[in-house]
Amino acid sequence: MDDEPLPKAVRRGLADEVADRVRDAVFAGRFPPGAPLREVELAESLGVSRGAVREGLARLQREGLIRTGWHRPTTVVAATAADVEEVYRVRAALDRLAAVTALRRATPRDLDELDRLVDEMAAELAAGAGVPRLLALDMAFHDRIYRAAGNGRLTAAWQAVRSQVFLFQLQRVSLARGQYRALVVAEHRELARLLRAGGDEHHLDRLAAEHVDTARRSLLALLPDPDGTDPAGTDTAGTDPDGTDPDGTGPDGTDPEGTTAAG
Amino acid sequence: MDDEPLPKAVRRGLADEVADRVRDAVFAGRFPPGAPLREVELAESLGVSRGAVREGLARLQREGLIRTGWHRPTTVVAATAADVEEVYRVRAALDRLAAVTALRRATPRDLDELDRLVDEMAAELAAGAGVPRLLALDMAFHDRIYRAAGNGRLTAAWQAVRSQVFLFQLQRVSLARGQYRALVVAEHRELARLLRAGGDEHHLDRLAAEHVDTARRSLLALLPDPDGTDPAGTDTAGTDPDGTDPDGTGPDGTDPEGTTAAG
DNA sequence: CCATGTCCGAATGTTGACATCAGGTCGTGC
DNA sequence: GCACGACCTGATGTCAACATTCGGACATGG
Structure with a gap:
């Protein structure tokens, strides 16, 4: 008897599927840092509509894996x-x-x-x-x-x-x-x-x-040293200072099994 | 002479607008805990399409303010x-x-x-x-x-x-x-x-x-004592790990740019 | 030659309609 | 009377097309 006998057979939407596929692709190096993730391309490539891709990308944005802006293509984050x-x-x-x-x-x-x-x-x-x-x-x-x-x-x-x-x-x-x-x-x-x-x-x-x-x-240790041991002021552009960044969409609270894979 | 002379005139999308309106409505008690937030209603009420409403609700879900499920209406969280x-x-x-x-x-x-x-x-x-x-x-x-x-x-x-x-x-x-x-x-x-x-x-x-x-x-102290939440939890952790106690959470939060309303 | 104004391509933002699914209700058989 | 199954309603999930906006290239004037 397991504490949770059945993993609860969750009904996933297309957005989750898209998010997983794109995330794996990013991890696999299919999209290098800085590369643009165009909605139409992904939609065609995955065989789904732009809406689903859009929602999936929003989820990835929530994870901080990609960045986007107003009427600008979303891009893969580059690790500084x-x-x-x-x-x-x-x-x-x-x-x-x-x-x-x-x-x-x-x-x-x-x-x-x-x-x-x-x-x-x-x-x-x-x-x-x-x-x-x-x-x-x-x-x-x-x-x-x-x-x-x-x-x-x-x-x-x-x-x-x-x-x-x-x-x-x-x-x-x-x-x-x-x-x-x-x-x-x-x-x-x-x-x-x-x-x-x-x-x-x-x-x-x-x-x-x-x-x-x-x-x-x-x-x-493997990255260019911006400043001293104690990095202060490395605010930079990556994130918005005011804190009101436009991001993503709703999370789903609990996702027990790791999705990432990449094994 | 501000450090940031111009607040950067951000171009907001409809989704942000929807999210703000709905959030304020929730804070104002317009939607009590447990109340359903139907996409079509909100779409009509706000004069926008369902897509925008959907995206806005996704944002609120990310904030943990509402909960949703597969093909189930989203509802306002009830604080237990x-x-x-x-x-x-x-x-x-x-x-x-x-x-x-x-x-x-x-x-x-x-x-x-x-x-x-x-x-x-x-x-x-x-x-x-x-x-x-x-x-x-x-x-x-x-x-x-x-x-x-x-x-x-x-x-x-x-x-x-x-x-x-x-x-x-x-x-x-x-x-x-x-x-x-x-x-x-x-x-x-x-x-x-x-x-x-x-x-x-x-x-x-x-x-x-x-x-x-x-x-x-x-x-x-103002909430019904649930039993199960956690035996040791509520009071708990009296010990401080780092010399400072690891948990504890804080009170208020608010939002800077006056979105919250109620004021 | 530099600065300014205009135009164009491409991508995202937005929309309304169609397909699918959950929950409840009613009807039926035992 | 109870359990099971089909149906219906209402909601969300999904889709393809239209509108808006960004960025750069080109032409123009000083």
């Missing part, structure tokens, strides 16, 4: 140091909350799944698996933590940066060095251990923060 | 204790990051504006202003902090919960008691002071968390 800084800072805040919350709410099933993912990660690593495969497992691991936390809004916020995290890691294949790969696996194993231990909230919180920080620094 | 818990926990995580980041990036103009908002808040309070007015100022205050932080993704995440925070506070007019009102103003003044001082990051982080927690508890 400022972007990485922004995304990972937000991710750290969310991850910490997710970990601490999961500490109190994780079910035995959640804990088992986390261990299984870490084991699989280690196995794949030993087998010399490619970066996308390891990244997918990495993502699945964190997705599970968010799911265990059981906070819909938190999960939604995570999904708003998740694709960017994946894309950035994929573009800059920072996992290339074996040393770092092993470290990542070790960090995940430690996270799973602390969650199972169920005790030290402070320790877990700190580990979650450090885990993200490790990834952030390893990515920033 | 679990919802408040979720929203405020996420908000606390975001607010903490925003405050700490703003500590390093806030410009003198930002600081002046924060002080001005607090003063105005105090003045309105003394003048016996209504709850919506105080809430709007409260929101503007926090919006300014997010803006000062200069992290677009963080701001986007904030906007995904901002409307809910506003709605919850508005529905349960927890600010009714004069005592609490005064406390809120004092907390804001302290936040502004710490930001201007520019020093103690730890202290600021903790204050931001407490500020949100105060609001969270005051709201939960």
Whole structure:
């Protein structure tokens, strides 16, 4: 008996389908950073109407994977140091909350799944698996933590940066060095251990923060340094300062199974 | 001599207009919690096509203000204790990051504006202003902090919960008691002071968390105790992981550019 | 040669109509 | 009387066509 026997057979619309296809295409490098995603082209290519494409793109915009403007073609985001800084800072805040919350709410099933993912990660690593495969497992691991936390809004916020995290890691294949790969696996194993231990909230919180920080620094090391160690003022154009950016469309709250794939 | 002399004259689409109108209507109580928002009705009422309405509703869904399903009418969210818990926990995580980041990036103009908002808040309070007015100022205050932080993704995440925070506070007019009102103003003044001082990051982080927690508890106190939401959850986490308590969420939110209405 | 005004292509923004689906109601058989 | 199935209504999902706007190229005047 599963806690959730049936994954609830959700009726997806075309927009979701379009979003998934385009997202995978972006991850696969079909559309490099800065490349335009024209609605008509995608509509023809996918065999659907522009409306569906439009809605799907709006969803991807919500995920921060693409940017658009008034009467301007949407383009794939290009990862600058400022972007990485922004995304990972937000991710750290969310991850910490997710970990601490999961500490109190994780079910035995959640804990088992986390261990299984870490084991699989280690196995794949030993087998010399490619970066996308390891990244997918990495993502699945964190997705599970968010799911265990059981906070819909938190999960939604995570999904708003998740694709960017994946894309950035994929573009800059920072996992290339074996040393770092092993470290990542070790960090995940430690996270799973602390969650199972169920005790030290402070320790877990700190580990979650450090885990993200490790990834952030390893990515920033590969990017042109805009300014000092402490990036201030890297506001830049990417996002709008006023905060009222025109984005996307409605989220669907909960999406349990990771959609990204890219395996 | 503004830092940004011209507010950039953004070209808004119909979807944004629709979203603003509907949001204001919801805040004004035109659509009570649970009420259906039918696309055709709104289309006729606003004099636009269903497409525009659809896109606008998608935006509101992203803000968590409405919920929808496959071929089911969208409805206004009803604030349960679990919802408040979720929203405020996420908000606390975001607010903490925003405050700490703003500590390093806030410009003198930002600081002046924060002080001005607090003063105005105090003045309105003394003048016996209504709850919506105080809430709007409260929101503007926090919006300014997010803006000062200069992290677009963080701001986007904030906007995904901002409307809910506003709605919850508005529905349960927890600010009714004069005592609490005064406390809120004092907390804001302290936040502004710490930001201007520019020093103690730890202290600021903790204050931001407490500020949100105060609001969270005051709201939960007014809601029926759901049982299941979470055993340890509501009060919870008394321990602070980083020395600062990980959760907690905050109270008000508002929107800067006066869209919210009610005022 | 630089600055200004105008035109054109292309993409998005917007629209109204058609197809599909969920929920409730009624009717039927046991 | 109860369970099951078909039907109908109303809503959203989807589509193809029209209107608006951006960006650049071209021509023009100083």
